[in-house]
Amino acid sequence: MNQLPLDPIREQLRASMLSRLSQISRQISRPLPSLAQSPTSTLASPTAFGIMTSPEAKSKRMIHTAGCIIIGDEVLGGKTTDTNSSYFAKYCFSLGMNLKRIEVIGDDEQEIIEATRRMSDHYDFVVTSGGIGPTHDDITYQSIANAYGLKLTEHQDTLERMRRLSKPHRSQPNFSWDEPSPALEAKKRMVRLPIDTTRSEEGQVHFVDDELWVPISVVNGNVHILPGVPRLFTQLLDGLKPFLVPRLTDPEGKGVYRMIVSTPMAESAVAPYLTELAAKVEPKGIKVGSYPRWGKKRNSVTLVGRDKELMESLIPEVEKNVQGIRVEDEADADKSDDEPET
Structure with missing residues (x-):
């Protein structure tokens, strides 16, 4: 086998290295993509990039901004008039929160996951309304659990309050809390909450009204899951105020x-x-x-x-x-x- 002289081999290696360095230099010199072209960049704020913020930190930081997700096919289909968004807007105004966004989405898991993650990352206080009943299309708990890799946990305090404070419907005169039945299983769908078992349960579930068994489930530190029934939505939101006031920019709650x-x-x-x-x-x-x-x-x-x-x-x-x-x-x-x- 004929061998090339030593100097030509060195020259080939030198030329190859120079070519590779030139390619790297061109890559480095290219401008970075502009965030301004990102469709979600308009949501950003100085405190918006909370993607790496822990749930504990989100649950304690000062509340400047708020967002609301109205969930329900019946709202999008015109069957139900949404009054909760209007009430929430007035609620935020009275407490001095800067309400940045209200979205209405259907009972679609991927839509719920995307909206919840995005709003949780960009806003300090997030509320969802709707989709936590006993029927098959009430998927809010499950969807938000999936958004953060959580499992639904049968919350015993909620179940006990449900048994104590709710009455069987007149169409279910033989309903029993102690015997398995489709009706009991349907009710238990409403007490299976997205609980992060790696954290203390404190702050993940709030009972804000002694007359109601319905909890406010809190996920990722700042996502508060509320029912869509207007009477319950407003009553629970009002009961939540004592938990929020210490974190407001105006601690006396004078608002705007x-x-x-x-x-x-x-x-x-x-x-x-x-x-x-x-x-x-x-x-x-x-x-x-x-x-x-x-x-x-x-x-x-x-x-x-x-x-x-x-x-x-x-x-x-x-x-x-x-x-x-x-x-x-x-x-x-x-x-x-x-x-x-x-």
């Missing part, structure tokens, strides 16, 4: 103030002034809004913020520039001229 100025002027007429005002007060944490009231003679201008004293000082200026009057409620402005325009 909204002041309304009713104006007879068209939105287009007041737009230049409001644009100027918004630019001036936004750095001070005050938002300026303008809302047309279709079919009415007066529109509304709002100031929303935490600095009540500053907002009060702005009211005379706003009234003058929009030829308006301050009202406690939009309906107050309609008492004298509530006839719709012709």
Whole structure:
């Protein structure tokens, strides 16, 4: 076998190494993908990237932002009117939470998993509504358990409260808590909760009302699973307040103030002034809004913020520039001229 001289071999090795280094250099010099092109990047906030945050940390950090997931095919199909999202929005406003997103999704496991993970990562306080009943399409508990690799655990305290506080339906006069039956199995679906057995159970299940057996199951530290029945949803949410207030940015629970100025002027007429005002007060944490009231003679201008004293000082200026009057409620402005325009 003929062998190449030593120098040509060295030259080949040198050329090969230089070529490889050049390829690596080109790869390194390429710009990184822009996060701005990511469809979910608009959800990000300075505290949003909680993907690696532990459930314990999420359950204790201050609450700045909130999100809500309304779950149910009946809502998307128009069979049921969703009132829970409206109540939750008012609830967050009253406590000073910045509600960032409300989503309505169907009884679909993958949709529930995706929405729950995303909102838990981006917002401090997350609530789900719906899908925790006794029937086959009530899959919220199971879906959220699967989102975090948890198993459903029959929660004995919840079962005991159910037995003590609930009564069998009149269509089940022979129902027994002690004898196996399809009806008993259906009821037990509602007490099998997504429990992380590697953590203390404290904080994973809340009973907030002595009159209700229904628990608030908390997963991943900040996802609170509530029923979709409006009466239960509102009652449990109200009962949850004592657990939230210590973590609010306003520990006294004063929340955010909204002041309304009713104006007879068209939105287009007041737009230049409001644009100027918004630019001036936004750095001070005050938002300026303008809302047309279709079919009415007066529109509304709002100031929303935490600095009540500053907002009060702005009211005379706003009234003058929009030829308006301050009202406690939009309906107050309609008492004298509530006839719709012709």
